[in-house]
Amino acid sequence: xxxLLASRQNDGKKLNPRRDVPSYPKYTLSQETIEALKKxxxxxxxxxxxxxxxxxxxxxxxxxxxxxxxxxxxxxxxxLLGIQENYRSNPFHxxxxxxxxxxxxxxMINLCNLPEKxxxxxxxxxxxxAVCHDLxxxxxxxxxxxxxxxELAVRYNDISPLENHHCAVAFQILxxxxxxxxxxxxxxxxxxxxxxxxxLILATxxxxxxxxxDSFKHKVDSFDFTNEExxxxxxxxxxxxxxxxxxxxxxxxxxxxxxxxxxxYFMQSDREKTEGLPVAxxxxxxxxxxxxxxxxxxxxxxxxxxxxxxxxxxxxxxxMVQPLRDSRDHYEELKQIDDAMTEVGHLFSLNITxxxxxxxxxxxxxx
Numbered sequence: 240x241x242x243l244l245a246s247r248q249n250d251g252k253k254l255n256p257r258r259d260v261p262s263y264p265k266y267t268l269s270q271e272t273i274e275a276l277k278k279x280x281x282x283x284x285x286x287x288x289x290x291x292x293x294x295x296x297x298x299x300x301x302x303x304x305x306x307x308x309x310x311x312x313x314x315x316x317x318x319l320l321g322i323q324e325n326y327r328s329n330p331f332h333x334x335x336x337x338x339x340x341x342x343x344x345x346x347m348i349n350l351c352n353l354p355e356k357x358x359x360x361x362x363x364x365x366x367x368x369a370v371c372h373d374l375x376x377x378x379x380x381x382x383x384x385x386x387x388x389x390e391l392a393v394r395y396n397d398i399s400p401l402e403n404h405h406c407a408v409a410f411q412i413l414x415x416x417x418x419x420x421x422x423x424x425x426x427x428x429x430x431x432x433x434x435x436x437x438x439l440i441l442a443t444x445x446x447x448x449x450x451x452x453d454s455f456k457h458k459v460d461s462f463d464f465t466n467e468e469x470x471x472x473x474x475x476x477x478x479x480x481x482x483x484x485x486x487x488x489x490x491x492x493x494x495x496x497x498x499x500x501x502x503x504y505f506m507q508s509d510r511e512k513t514e515g516l517p518v519a520x521x522x523x524x525x526x527x528x529x530x531x532x533x534x535x536x537x538x539x540x541x542x543x544x545x546x547x548x549x550x551x552x553x554x555x556x557x558x559m560v561q562p563l564r565d566s567r568d569h570y571e572e573l574k575q576i577d578d579a580m581t582e583v584g585h586l587f588s589l590n591i592t593x594x595x596x597x598x599x600x601x602x603x604x605x606x
Contacts, residue, residue: 268294280488283342292320299366304359341366343484368439399447402443406441438475537566537570
């Protein structure tokens with residue numbers, strides 16, 4: 240069954256579905272897996288695509304979303320397949336990243352007891368935005384899109400071109416009757432759900448990070464779950480947390496993602512050099528290392544955001560914030576080792592140079 244975009248080059252991006260029954264096997268999740276799914280320690284590298292699809296399907300059933308939105312369970316399966324088939328095989332922005340973000344969202348919903356404070360519709364918006372948030376990501380970021388004047392940048396007037404595209408693809412998939420998990424929702428309710436999902440996906444543009452976090456900081460000390468504006472802002476921060484949450488996970492799960500991200504960055508910076516476009520230092524293979532890539536991001540982006548969320552949900556400190564602090568310390572230690580090795584290398588080179596200089600015979604001249 241295929242729901243791939245007909246052509247990623249053409250202006251009219253159409254979906255070509257083959258309308259057969261979803262074919263991924265139904266996995267019966269063990270009790271151990273069911274419990275692990277709710278935790279940030281979940282090993283996302285352990286699963287094949289079909290198993291990840293079954294885990295996502297389970298989350299929708301477990302949260303009561305299938306019942307709340309009166310979803311046809313077969314439609315849910317078809318929709319998830321359509322989602323998976325519209326993530327590209329990028330080193331980082333791929334279906335496994337989609338699963339990571341969605342699993343972390345499911346974990347935060349459980350850890351923060353969100354169903355007690357927010358509506359089931361809110362849970363559906365959070366999960367669906369997480370699942371759809373990077374659909375058809377081309378592997379080159381907004382800066383590249385804008386500088387290269389790509390079709391996406393032109394179409395969206397340089398305003399969050401990727402995030403706008405992810406939203407458009409998400410609703411193209413939902414526009415197919417056999418994939419429309421919200422088909423049984425009343426029109427007015429659907430309009431609100433659609434707008435809310437768009438708001439959350441657009442919030443994942445890191446260019447808006449400061450603006451969104453500042454807005455949340457102004458609300459968090461007097462947060463009101465009955466205030467729609469407050470709840471919307473919280474949902475925006477939650478999807479942001481989940482989108483960049485890899486360093487919350489255990490080192491053996493988190494660290495391979497850094498390699499994946501750097502590989503994607505280097506592909507972009509190599510292309511930018513070839514095309515004569517500006518290159519960001521943090522994406523340049525000649526300038527960045529794993530520790531330098533991570534330390535600033537963890538210290539100045541991740542920890543401040545998660546510590547702000549911790550004011551509202553203190554229970555995340557031990558399981559989410561402390562691992563970030565540990566990760567920061569880990570990369571700072573690695574950087575010290577790297578710096579020491581570089582210093583040793585410089586000294587070694589200097590000694591070699593001096594040795595060679597000392598071996599050069601000094602010419603003598605007759606008096």
